[in-house]
Amino acid sequence: MTLPKTADIIIIGGGVMGASTLYHLAAGGQKNVILLEQEDVFGSGATGRCAGGVRYQFSTEINVRLSLESLPMIERFKEEIGQDVNYRQCGYLLVATNERDAETFKRNVELQNRLGVKTELLSGDEVRRRLPLMKFEDALAGTFHQKDGLVDPNSVVMGYISAAGRLGAKAFSGASVTGIRVEEGNVRGVETASGSVEAPIIVNAAGPWAGRIGEMAGVPIPIQPVRRQMFTTNAMPMIPSDFPFVIDFAQSLYFHREGEGLLVGMSNQNEKAGFDQNVDEEFEMVNFEAGMTRLPLLEYAQRASHWAGLYEITPDAHPIYGKTPVEGFFIVGGFSGHGFMHGPVSGKLMAEYLLDGKFQTLDVSVLDFERFAEGRLIKEYNVV
Ligand SMILES: Cc1cc2nc3c(=O)[nH]c(=O)nc-3n(C[C@H](O)[C@H](O)[C@H](O)COP(=O)(O)OP(=O)(O)OC[C@H]3O[C@@H](n4cnc5c(N)ncnc54)[C@H](O)[C@@H]3O)c2cc1C
Numbered sequence: 093m094t095l096p097k098t099a100d101i102i103i104i105g106g107g108v109m110g111a112s113t114l115y116h117l118a119a120g121g122q123k124n125v126i127l128l129e130q131e132d133v134f135g136s137g138a139t140g141r142c143a144g145g146v147r148y149q150f151s152t153e154i155n156v157r158l159s160l161e162s163l164p165m166i167e168r169f170k171e172e173i174g175q176d177v178n179y180r181q182c183g184y185l186l187v188a189t190n191e192r193d194a195e196t197f198k199r200n201v202e203l204q205n206r207l208g209v210k211t212e213l214l215s216g217d218e219v220r221r222r223l224p225l226m227k228f229e230d231a232l233a234g235t236f237h238q239k240d241g242l243v244d245p246n247s248v249v250m251g252y253i254s255a256a257g258r259l260g261a262k263a264f265s266g267a268s269v270t271g272i273r274v275e276e277g278n279v280r281g282v283e284t285a286s287g288s289v290e291a292p293i294i295v296n297a298a299g300p301w302a303g304r305i306g307e308m309a310g311v312p313i314p315i316q317p318v319r320r321q322m323f324t325t326n327a328m329p330m331i332p333s334d335f336p337f338v339i340d341f342a343q344s345l346y347f348h349r350e351g352e353g354l355l356v357g358m359s360n361q362n363e364k365a366g367f368d369q370n371v372d373e374e375f376e377m378v379n380f381e382a383g384m385t386r387l388p389l390l391e392y393a394q395r396a397s398h399w400a401g402l403y404e405i406t407p408d409a410h411p412i413y414g415k416t417p418v419e420g421f422f423i424v425g426g427f428s429g430h431g432f433m434h435g436p437v438s439g440k441l442m443a444e445y446l447l448d449g450k451f452q453t454l455d456v457s458v459l460d461f462e463r464f465a466e467g468r469l470i471k472e473y474n475v476v
């Protein structure tokens with residue numbers, strides 16, 4: 093592989109954030125931008141391992157607003173980017189089984205409705221009526237929004253990489269960044285196994301690895317990698333085609349249709365930060381048992397596949413956009429397990445920030461890097 097010796101902008105990371113940023117920079121007229129991805133295949137980090145869920149249902153205004161910008165971009169993806177991303181609007185049905193969650197759901201629905209998202213608040217009985225195959229005797233409330241759903245992550249990444257290529261921007265896979273050169277507080281370029289590339293602007297879009305990239309530039313970034321895993325089943329013909337993305341909120345246990353079968357995942361609340369991406373077989377049993385208790389039909393299903401990936405967790409479960417203390421070193425990351433859906437708008441926002449000097453589509457300046465040092469955290473409740 094021959095990398096250029098210089099570029100105006102280098103993006104590190106070829107997941108949804110890097111790919112979307114690359115495309116939007118190229119679409120904004122910046123052609124001398126390159127993306128470097130360490131793996132042989134783009135999108136093989138968190139993006140390619142994610143559940144593909146997209147939703148408007150969040151508990152903070154900024155997250156709902158990010159969805160209000162990003163999900164319509166996914167709806168228009170084929171038309172604008174030229175790639176089908178298989179958006180299935182099966183709806184998300186979040187189920188509350190304790191008073192605290194039920195109360196919070198009520199407030200969340202009020203917020204979402206106020207912002208124009210037509211989420212419905214459901215009673216426990218309504219949850220049971222909508223999910224006849226599931227056992228939710230303890231459901232106290234639920235929320236449902238029909239336009240939430242599922243999208244194919246790899247198609248989004250490859251759609252952006254190909255469209256950026258058509259506009260003249262270049263993305264390199266198998267290009268691991270091993271060092272970042274900083275002189276007098278300014279970035280100068282990156283080191284890779286295939287040589288160095290000079291650039292005055294570097295964007296850290298390394299997802300769960302963003303902290304490592306930060307260390308290379310001498311910037312401590314509060315993003316922790318935390319393993320999450322899921323399994324899929326073989327065909328389950330009893331599951332209706334309009335089965336929603338169901339979340340048993342208190343257990344962080346979720347189900348959605350995957351091909352002819354189901355995908356079942358659960359977040360291990362005791363998982364320690366680390367880069368291990370092997371499936372924890374013991375926890376898979378916990379996930380399977382919990383899944384079967386809610387959906388007894390699972391007893392007759394066979395596991396078709398399973399995998400693990402890394403969430404990129406920040407202290408307030410919100411992303412970080414923009415500049416860092418090193419001049420020319422920018423970040424878009426820390427989406428805390430729900431970033432795939434915000435990838436389209438986040439790349440657009442980063443391109444605006446780099447090209448125009450400010451976020452135009454949506455003011456995300458509250459999600460700056462400095463908020464951690466300054467104690468301006470914004471907690472998101474709807475983390476699964
Ligand atoms: C199991 C699981 C389920 C999830 N489910 C959902 C969901 O349903 N909906 C949703 O919206 N989000 C979900 N997420 C979260 C979502 O996947 C992430 O928020 C999003 O993909 C982050 O994108 P990214 O581009 O920042 O990171 P990544 O996709 O990880 O991309 C970063 C890239 O940087 C590369 N990289 C790292 N170091 C270097 C280096 N030194 N040199 C070059 N390249 C480097 C990596 O190889 C990687 O490809 C889930 C995540 C996981 C793990």
